[in-house]
Amino acid sequence: MTQVPLFRRIADALRDAVLSGELAPGEPIPSEHELAARFGTTRVTVRKAIALLKADGLLTTAQGKPTTVRPRPAVQMLTTGANWRRRRYSGAANYNAEVAAQGHVARQELRSVEHVPMPADIAARFDVPEGTPAIVRRLRFLVDDEPMQLVNAFYLAARFSGTPIEEHRRIRGGASALIEDPKGPIRQRLVQFVEELEIRMPWPDERDLLAIPDGVPLARVLRIGHGASGEILEVLDSRMPGDRHTFQYVIDIP
Numbered sequence: 001m002t003q004v005p006l007f008r009r010i011a012d013a014l015r016d017a018v019l020s021g022e023l024a025p026g027e028p029i030p031s032e033h034e035l036a037a038r039f040g041t042t043r044v045t046v047r048k049a050i051a052l053l054k055a056d057g058l059l060t061t062a063q064g065k066p067t068t069v070r071p072r073p074a075v076q077m078l079t080t081g082a083n084w085r086r087r088r089y090s091g092a093a094n095y096n097a098e099v100a101a102q103g104h105v106a107r108q109e110l111r112s113v114e115h116v117p118m119p120a121d122i123a124a125r126f127d128v129p130e131g132t133p134a135i136v137r138r139l140r141f142l143v144d145d146e147p148m149q150l151v152n153a154f155y156l157a158a159r160f161s162g163t164p165i166e167e168h169r170r171i172r173g174g175a176s177a178l179i180e181d182p183k184g185p186i187r188q189r190l191v192q193f194v195e196e197l198e199i200r201m202p203w204p205d206e207r208d209l210l211a212i213p214d215g216v217p218l219a220r221v222l223r224i225g226h227g228a229s230g231e232i233l234e235v236l237d238s239r240m241p242g243d244r245h246t247f248q249y250v251i252d253i254p
Helices: 006-020 032-039 043-055 081-089 094-101 120-126 175-180 204-210
Strands: 075-079 106-117 133-143 146-156 190-200 218-227 232-241 245-249
Touching: 006 032, 006 043, 032 043, 094 106, 120 146, 120 218, 120 232, 146 204, 175 190, 175 218, 175 232, 204 232
Parallel strands: 075 245
Antiparallel strands: 106 133, 133 146, 146 232, 190 218, 218 232
């Protein structure tokens, strides 16, 4: 039987301490000297174990400061129609209301609003040709001032030009409130969301904008919003660090 290298055994022991809560988020781990003494090894071996856990996104270091357990303000996204409708009636944007219900503070940065040719994967969800004129609203969502999501919200230009969707400003209650407003320009009730989930490693710009540490995967969620008429009204392309979200899907079986 192959013996597990010592640095991996040290990493396993520290990982267990982090995941069990013995080492709390934000708490410094024992020093390299203490760990070397505990395991009867050298600081070089300890550093290899710490490097593994940094790559896993469990530990973080800063210049001149001790290695600490990485804070992980997890947000649970509960996806049910009833839950979404209840949040909508609160008058707040759905994400903000969901986060507030969990005791956190959410805010959104509107990074840009652009007219673009629709990329192929988004056009396929709208069932229109690639390059169809679109409006995209690019946002970054933060929770307790930590970046949590990048969202590119796509809309058909032919349907939404001349509406607040193409204006570079926040929309009270979110785009869904505008879509459903009985006195607004669209006046459609959203009746179904279809979500597609992809897990992959982040691209460099995603890693920078979301402060994703090495070794942490990214969840990409495409949400297709269907109106009562059968029209697809929006496609949300969301990118989320895998260490900061829990997804729960409730599927009603007729």
